[in-house]
Each structure stands twice: as C-alpha cells, then as structure tokens.
Amino acid sequence: MLVSSRRPRLAFVSPVFLFPNDAGGKIRSTNILRGLKGGSFEIVLLSPATGEQQDRWQAELKGVCDEFIAWQPTPPRPQWARALQLLSELPVNVVADRTAAGLAAVRALAARQDIDLIVFDFVHAAVLQPASARAPAVCFTHNVEAEIFARHAQQAPNALRRWLWRSQHRKMLRFEGEALRRFARVIAVSERDAQAFRSQYGVQQAEAIPTGVDLDFFAWQAPPPVDAAHPPTVVFTGSMDWRANIDGVQFFLGEVWPLVLAAMPEARFVVVGKNPPAALQAAARLSKNVEFTGFVDDVRPYAHAAHAFVIPLLVGGGTRIKAFEAMAMGCPVVSTTIGMEGLEAEPGRHFVQCDQAAAMASALLALLADGAQRERLSRAARALVEARFGHRQVAQVFEGICQRALAQAAPRATAAA
Secondary structure, X not given: OOOOOOOOEEEEEOOOOOOOOOOHHHHHHHHHHHHHOOOOOEEEEEEEOOHHHHHHOHHHHHHHOOEEEEEOOOOOOOHHHHHHHHHOOOOHHHHHHOOHHHHHHHHHHHHOOOOOEEEEEOHHHXXXXXXXXXXXXXXXXXXXXXXXXXXXXXXXXXXXHHHHHHHHHHHHHHHHHHHHOOOOEEEEOOHHHHHHHHHHHXXXXXXXXXXXXXXXXXXXXXXXXXXXXXXXXXXXEOOOOOHHHHHHHHHHHHHHHHHHHHHOOOOEEEEEOOOOOHHHHHHHHOOOOEEEEEOXXXXXXXXXXXXXXXXXXXXXXXXXXXXXXXXXXXXXXXXXXXXXXXXXXXXXXXXXXXXXXXXXHHHHHHHHHOHHHHHXXXXXXXXXHHHHOEHHHHHHHHHHHHHHHHHHHHHHHHHHO
C-alpha cells in the first residue's frame, strides 16, 4: 500500500440537500460536516441539488465540504404513485430515495480512486450503496427506523392505519437489519440506539455519538418576564410535514391546550415549522391564541420570546435536536419521555417530563406563572449542553469512528492486494 501525504478523503452521501437547515436530520448532518471540515479528512459531499440550490447556498456548502457533487433531484411524485410505493418490498421512505440519478451518482463516486471512506447519511440512503466498492462504508443513523413505524402502529386511530404501519414496520425491520450489517461501522445518535442495533440486528460495529448543538449560534438568553409586552407563550419548533410532529401537535392542541387556556386565557401557542397541514391549521382555528408561522429563516427569535418550549411527541426515534437547541437558548423545556429519549438530561433538573395531558398542562401553567422556576431550568439546561454537547466535540467523536473504520479496512485492503 502506497504511503501518501494527502489527507484521506471522506465522501458523505446525503439523500436530501442539506439547506436550508429546516429539519433535525439536516441540522445534525450539517453540524457534523462543519465540525469535520479542516480536520483529518477532506470532505466530499454528494446529494441531490438543483443548479438554483447550489447557487443560493454556495457559501454554506463551502463551510461544510471541500468538494460538492450534485445529482438531479427527482420531481415530486403524484399522490397515486406514492400510494403504489406501499406495495413495494422496501419501506416507503426507502423506495423514495432509490432513484436512477442517485444510484448513478453514488456508483460513480464509489469508483473514484481518491475516495477512501464513504458515509451514508440515514439508513434509507443505503439503498443507493453499490453492491461492491473499493472504499469501506459507514452508515450514520439518526433513528432506529423500524421503531418509529412500530410506534406509529401503536398510535394509529383505526384498523387500516394500524395495518399499514405494521406492514411498513415489518419491511423496515428486514431492510434496516440487512443494510446495517453491510457497513464497516454504524454511527448511532445515542447509546440507546446503538444497543438496539446490536441486540435486534446483531450489528456489533455500532458506536454512538452524543447529540450536538451549535452553542455560538444558539446563544443563551434568560427567559423573558410575563408582562403586557410578553404574554405567556408556549412554542414548538419542528418540520410540520413530519408525521410524528403532526401527531404531537395534534395531541397538544386537542388535549393539553384547552386545559392551559381554561386556567390562563391569555396564553399563546406558536408552532414554528414548514408545511403545516391545512387540516391541522383548521383544527387550531377552533381553539384560541394559536399561531402557525410556516417556514422561518431563524427559530431563535421565537424561542427567546417564549416562556416554555413544548415537545409533545408520542412517536419518534433517535434524539430530538430541537430539545438541545431550546436548552442552549435558555427556553425551559416541557417534554414527553419520547421527546427527550436518548438525551442525557435529568427530568426535574434540566427539563420537565410529563406524558399525560393533564400533567403537561399543569407543568406549563406552573412555568408560565413562576419566573424563578423558568430561570432555574434555563441555567441548568445551558450548563449541561455547554459542558457536554457542543457540536465541535460531537464532530470529533464522529471523526474518531471514521478513522477507526478506515484503519480497520487498511489491513484487509493490503491482504487483498
């Protein structure tokens, strides 16, 4: 094996264009790449992107990679075509990522002699992995995907939806296990997820990174007072075209918010996130003091203006970056157990945990009425993320796992030669 003075080249395959950072997975991957750039690896980023996207986000792309390669995105499929995808042997979100342009782009990338390691972002991107490649491959998982489908099946309101989610769960169990076992390393976003991969799928090469947050960007501010200029405000942030967020906000509006309003009629609830469904907005209009912002360029003003940050999720996987962002910004968090799952934060000290509607309403009312409690939670949460969860530290852990994958593959390549 020839010794080279150049840095090894890491190719990062994303099934979606990372900008704007309007979803948790995009934020996490962008932070990792930003932390990796300039380190042990040269970074090649490969993803779908139009020419317009590349031009608009040119500066941001330069901040996360040394080389960017695009493939042409597939136009959105009509509703009937998406329904037909349910009949595939693959899970529906995996079918959507298996495009001819994506397959060709990854195949060409894998054939390059200067690519030393390939990272596939999300397990469903593994559907683009060539049958054979010279460079070892790593999978960066953001969730235990099969677990999400199982939780949707448990929460589904009728027999047909339960059957659909269970069918998808079975397909994802098979795909996720088979895909992850092919990788030299699997990177999970929590030790809980890594252990699930080991026990459920026999993926002993699974390692965990902590969830990271950009502490400079998400700067801390003390929660505002409740007064005429700052009416009591609860905020939620997240992509409102993601099923788990839709279900969570629906639960909150239907079961929690009426209890809050009954005791505090002046309270406001602000939902910050792209593409809120029309049906959900219509349901919210039957309530009082609810605002859907749609897409915003910056969530920070909304979090800094709020007195409580709610995470009412009933379904989810991996870890919620929104939780650490809120904690970094100083907005006190009230969350279900699933909303904080996999995050090493202590209930009662760093956030308030409650899973029932009445308990969540009581917790929010207490926070809205008690400035001292808001301040205590705010400071403790910021101290936690500063000490352990800055995105630069997380990127270093990620880089170390990639280095080990590359080192492990080197003797095999020498032996094969």
